[in-house]
Amino acid sequence: xxxxxxxxxxxxxxxxxxxxxxxxxxxxxxxxxxxxxxxxxxxxxxxxxxxxxxxxxxxxxxxxxxxxxxxxxxxxxxxxxxxxxxxxxxxxxxxxxxxxxxxxxxxxxxxxxxxxxxxxxxxxxxxxxxxxxxxxxxxxxxxxxxxxxxxxxxxxxxxxxxxxxxxxxxxxxxxxxxxxxxxxxxxxxxxxxxxxxxxxxxxxxxxxxxxxxxxx
Amino acid sequence: xxxxxxxxxxxxxxxxxxxxxxxxxxxxxxxxxxxxxxxxxxxxxxxxxxxxxxxxxxxxxxxxxxxxxxxxxxxxxxxxxxxxxxxxxxxxxxxxxxxxxxxxxxxxxxxxxxxxxxxxxxxxxxxxxxxxxxxxxxxxxxxxxxxxxxxxxxxxxxxxxxxxxxxxxxxxxxxxxxxxxxxxxxxxxxxxxxxxxxxxxxxxxxxxxxxxxxxxxxxxxxxxxxxxxxxxxxxxxxxxxxxxxxxxxxxxxxxxxxxxxxxxxxxxxxxxxxxxxxxxxxxxxxxxxxxxxxxxxxxxxxxxxxxxxxxxxxxxxxxxxxxxxxxxxxxx
Amino acid sequence: xxxxxxxxxxxxxxxxxxxxxxxxxxxxxxxxxxxxxxxxxxxxxxxxxxxxxxxxxxxxxxxxxxxxxxxxxxxxxxxxxxxxxxxxxxxxxxxxxxxxxxxxxxxxxxxxxxxxxxxxxxxxxxxxxxxxxxxxxxxxxxxxxxxxxxxxxxxxxxxxxxxxxxxxxxxxxxxxxxxxxxxxxxxxxxxxxxxxxxxxxxxxxxxxxxxxxxxxxxxxxxxxxxxxxxxxxxxxxxxxxxxxxxxxxxxxxxxxxxxxxxxxxxxxxxxxxxxxxxxxxxxxxxxxxxxxxxxxxxxxxxxxxxxxxxxxxxxxxxxxxxxxxxxxxxxxxxxxxxxxxxxxxxxxxxxxxxxxxxxxxxxxxxxxxxxxxxxxxxxxxxxxxxxxxxxxxxxxxxxxxxxxxxxxxxxxxxxxxx
Numbered sequence: 001x002x003x004x005x006x007x008x009x010x011x012x013x014x015x016x017x018x019x020x021x022x023x024x025x026x027x028x029x030x031x032x033x034x035x036x037x038x039x040x041x042x043x044x045x046x047x048x049x050x051x052x053x054x055x056x057x058x059x060x061x062x063x064x065x066x067x068x069x070x071x072x073x074x075x076x077x078x079x080x081x082x083x084x085x086x087x088x089x090x091x092x093x094x095x096x097x098x099x100x101x102x103x104x105x106x107x108x109x110x111x112x113x114x115x116x117x118x119x120x121x122x123x124x125x126x127x128x129x130x131x132x133x134x135x136x137x138x139x140x141x142x143x144x145x146x147x148x149x150x151x152x153x154x155x156x157x158x159x160x161x162x163x164x165x166x167x168x169x170x171x172x173x174x175x176x177x178x179x180x181x182x183x184x185x186x187x188x189x190x191x192x193x194x195x196x197x198x199x200x201x202x203x204x205x206x207x208x209x210x211x212x213x214x215x216x
Numbered sequence: 217x218x219x220x221x222x223x224x225x226x227x228x229x230x231x232x233x234x235x236x237x238x239x240x241x242x243x244x245x246x247x248x249x250x251x252x253x254x255x256x257x258x259x260x261x262x263x264x265x266x267x268x269x270x271x272x273x274x275x276x277x278x279x280x281x282x283x284x285x286x287x288x289x290x291x292x293x294x295x296x297x298x299x300x301x302x303x304x305x306x307x308x309x310x311x312x313x314x315x316x317x318x319x320x321x322x323x324x325x326x327x328x329x330x331x332x333x334x335x336x337x338x339x340x341x342x343x344x345x346x347x348x349x350x351x352x353x354x355x356x357x358x359x360x361x362x363x364x365x366x367x368x369x370x371x372x373x374x375x376x377x378x379x380x381x382x383x384x385x386x387x388x389x390x391x392x393x394x395x396x397x398x399x400x401x402x403x404x405x406x407x408x409x410x411x412x413x414x415x416x417x418x419x420x421x422x423x424x425x426x427x428x429x430x431x432x433x434x435x436x437x438x439x440x441x442x443x444x445x446x447x448x449x450x451x452x453x454x455x456x457x458x459x460x461x462x463x464x465x466x467x468x469x470x471x472x473x474x475x476x477x478x479x480x481x482x483x484x485x486x487x488x489x490x491x492x493x494x495x496x497x498x499x500x501x502x503x504x505x506x507x508x509x510x511x512x513x514x515x516x517x518x519x520x521x522x523x524x525x526x527x528x529x530x531x532x533x534x535x536x537x538x539x540x541x542x543x544x545x546x547x548x
Numbered sequence: 549x550x551x552x553x554x555x556x557x558x559x560x561x562x563x564x565x566x567x568x569x570x571x572x573x574x575x576x577x578x579x580x581x582x583x584x585x586x587x588x589x590x591x592x593x594x595x596x597x598x599x600x601x602x603x604x605x606x607x608x609x610x611x612x613x614x615x616x617x618x619x620x621x622x623x624x625x626x627x628x629x630x631x632x633x634x635x636x637x638x639x640x641x642x643x644x645x646x647x648x649x650x651x652x653x654x655x656x657x658x659x660x661x662x663x664x665x666x667x668x669x670x671x672x673x674x675x676x677x678x679x680x681x682x683x684x685x686x687x688x689x690x691x692x693x694x695x696x697x698x699x700x701x702x703x704x705x706x707x708x709x710x711x712x713x714x715x716x717x718x719x720x721x722x723x724x725x726x727x728x729x730x731x732x733x734x735x736x737x738x739x740x741x742x743x744x745x746x747x748x749x750x751x752x753x754x755x756x757x758x759x760x761x762x763x764x765x766x767x768x769x770x771x772x773x774x775x776x777x778x779x780x781x782x783x784x785x786x787x788x789x790x791x792x793x794x795x796x797x798x799x800x801x802x803x804x805x806x807x808x809x810x811x812x813x814x815x816x817x818x819x820x821x822x823x824x825x826x827x828x829x830x831x832x833x834x835x836x837x838x839x840x841x842x843x844x845x846x847x848x849x850x851x852x853x854x855x856x857x858x859x860x861x862x863x864x865x866x867x868x869x870x871x872x873x874x875x876x877x878x879x880x881x882x883x884x885x886x887x888x889x890x891x892x893x894x895x896x897x898x899x900x901x902x903x904x905x906x907x908x909x910x911x912x913x914x915x916x917x918x919x920x921x922x923x924x925x926x927x928x929x930x931x932x933x934x935x936x937x938x939x940x941x942x943x944x945x946x947x948x949x950x951x952x953x954x955x956x957x958x959x960x961x962x963x964x965x966x
Contacts, residue, residue, distance in 0.1 A: 060436070260924075400891050401891050
């Protein structure tokens with residue numbers, strides 16, 4: 001599989017196909033059992049942990065909350081790969097908070113915001129890493145329609161700025177609408193990569209999803 | 217946040233002179249003796265310089281060590297009810313010190329106790345890691361299971377030794393007193409036992425305060441945010457072991473302190489370890505000093521510092537428990 | 549070496565060097581400061597006797613080993629010693645020591661009579677005499693009566709005190725088992741004595757208990773509850789001896805145990821011997837002019853125990869009572885606890901002229917105390933008046949309280965090695 005700047009990628013596939021696993025492997029959180037990850041012709045996972053994080057950042061699907069850090073603290077942790085003084089780039093942190101519309105929640109505890117707001121906080125954290133690659137695991141699952149739309153617009157903006165944005169999504173219609181390219185996974189393997197229409201042919205839909213049509 | 221430090225420094229400024237002044241010898245004699253020692257030719261043992269001051273240092277170091285260890289362990293294990301002894305490192309240190317006392321080495325070689333505590337704690341940590349690696353991945357779940365299993369074994373071994381020696385009642389009394397934790401008759405020897413371990417341990421925990429925050433989010437998240445989880449966690453466990461070893465060597469066992477104090481402070485200042493760790497350092501030392509002062513002031517000879525810490529800690533724990541349970545239900 | 553590995557090694561080496569280096573420096577300099585001096589190598593000296601010379605040389609020598617042998621059940625030796633001590637008391641009185649204690653004429657004759665009966669009676673005559681001397685009933689500490697029309701043939705001591713007394717006065721076949729810990733205290737109970745009873749109470753099982761069939765067990769309030777239950781289930785009577793905290797209680801327990809096991813004469817003789825021995829040691833304190841000190845001149849004597857910290861016994865303990873009997877003022881006079889903890893500062897402020905430490909590991913502890921920087925200016929340390937005595941007998945409520953008293957006297961007035 002290959003990902004290039006300027007293209008908004010969607011990773012699709014049935015449950016258990018390995019969408020989240022793929023993202024975690026690409027960030028080095030999980031070690032791949034086979035295959036390698038390259039960034040600019042260099043093996044990414046052989047680099048130092050901080051270097052990997054400067055290149056690729058992950059917005060997890062359902063992050064565990066063990067302690068009630070403030071929203072601002074959570075977002076500022078995204079600056080860690082750039083040095084220990086995580087609060088140093090206040091301007092970037094504020095920008096990220098504003099752009100995902102959680103600036104007004106900056107001092108609130110993460111346990112006191114809604115799941116949708118929490119999702120946006122984690123997106124903001126990924127933004128402050130300033131990584132050229134952004135991986136998002138089901139980023140709009142818990143969002144209302146307005147924020148869903150805002151997030152996709154944001155992702156589009158980031159893509160236009162030259163970032164590589166890869167999003168996993170269950171909602172095929174949304175993926176079809178917003179993603180430039182999709183990669184279909186099934187049982188841990190990439191079945192096809194290309195435009196939505198090229199990838200999701202009738203026989204592929206039947207074979208992979210076990211249904212005859214994408215309409216519910 | 218700054219106001220908490222101001223309050224704590226104020227309390228410290230009150231506790232320090234009280235601790236140094238209170239004692240059996242009248243203050244004027246103590247002061248005169250101290251001045252003669254410092255500026256005169258006297259070599260005479262002075263309560264202030266040779267007992268009260270080192271005792272205060274040991275108490276402050278122990279309180280800081282326990283507080284910071286607790287904060288670190290609670291963040292690493294994502295559990296606000298974790299304590300420095302959750303991995304069982306303290307059980308290893310305790311066992312080695314008990315063996316040292318049984319053989320009377322502490323009377324021959326004064327540094328046998330810190331070496332025993334240090335070796336016991338470190339060997340236990342190494343053993344936990346080796347066993348965890350042997351049985352699978354070195355993750356928190358496996359570490360804690362191995363730690364619980366190993367600490368159960370170490371406690372059982374110590375219990376078996378004590379049972380076998382139950383007829384040597386003087387030894388059993390000595391070990392019982394030591395295990396209960398005590399700050400009586402501390403000297404510069406105890407400061408030297410503890411201080412290097414405390415300095416290295418506290419410096420390590422302070423240095424990794426940012427990483428501890430990120431590790432508190434979870435292993436995968438921490439990894440994805442650029443923290444080398446395996447390396448940092450190992451170093452933090454090492455620091456906690458050093459802090460535990462220092463405390464065991466200097467004062468014995470003080471339980472519950474490392475669990476309750478960081479928990480309370482987290483409620484006051486939040487979970488950010490950049491604030492929590494220095495706060496634990498300061499308030500841990502102060503809290504232990506206040507407990508010790510209370511014991512001495514009221515001449516509560518029937519209790520040791522460890523007893524008082526466990527009782528007060530237990531009461532606080534019971535008060536906090538409903539809040540923890542409520543929070544657990546809410547997050548579900 | 550790669551840079552990363554070098555950095556890691558540097559970090560660990562720096563930390564290890566700091567810790568090891570600190571310890572080496574700190575404890576090296578401490579060793580030099582506290583290097584063994586003549587103080588620790590020299591023996592402790594006896595208390596200087598003031599104001600008049602000691603009369604000890606005029607009375608019979610008193611040796612611990614002899615006392616020990618007698619207390620272990622040598623009734624002839626007991627009688628011989630009592631006779632000698634009576635002469636000693638008369639000698640002291642002839643020197644004008646009116647306060648010298650003598651055994652009463654009645655008790656003296658009683659001792660002689662009991663000894664002759666024990667030595668010159670055949671087993672049948674002895675048995676008949678025991679029936680005569682034995683009380684009709686005795687009460688235990690729970691005020692339960694035990695009728696003694698028929699004596700108990702086999703008993704089981706669950707406590708060290710009762711076992712110690714039984715080993716001295718009873719026949720070995722009467723004792724079913726003894727506490728295993730006693731076998732390890734060979735300095736009190738030689739193997740020649742404890743080997744006569746083969747079983748330990750700790751390795752007792754209900755079946756073995758059933759087979760050996762003791763009729764009565766001597767227990768205390770601290771006896772193991774499940775053991776008490778097992779004994780009751782076997783139909784074994786339980787004789788509670790809970791309080792042995794004074795000399796009188798020791799003698800009282802001795803007499804009751806003696807009656808239970810049909811050894812009333814031996815028990816009575818042993819109690820008389822204990823009283824006589826305590827009196828003779830009192831006389832030795834008098835003979836060494838200890839009591840001649842007036843209040844201001846009396847040396848400050850501090851008895852201590854050392855576990856992980858120092859403490860001094862109160863009058864609740866046997867050791868404290870012995871101190872008071874010897875006329876030594878207790879530091880912890882009005883204390884309801886068994887001991888009063890003392891820290892170094894308090895000991896320094898007391899500044900005793902003589903320190904007696906009861907400890908198990910005397911050889912290790914003595915130099916540790918002598919070389920303690922806190923104690924260097926204490927009079928007792930400067931004048932080599934630090935004495936170590938056996939802790940086991942000091943706190944042991946049995947006939948060996950005599951040895952505890954002897955050790956106290958020995959520490960103060962005789963060289964430890966003599």
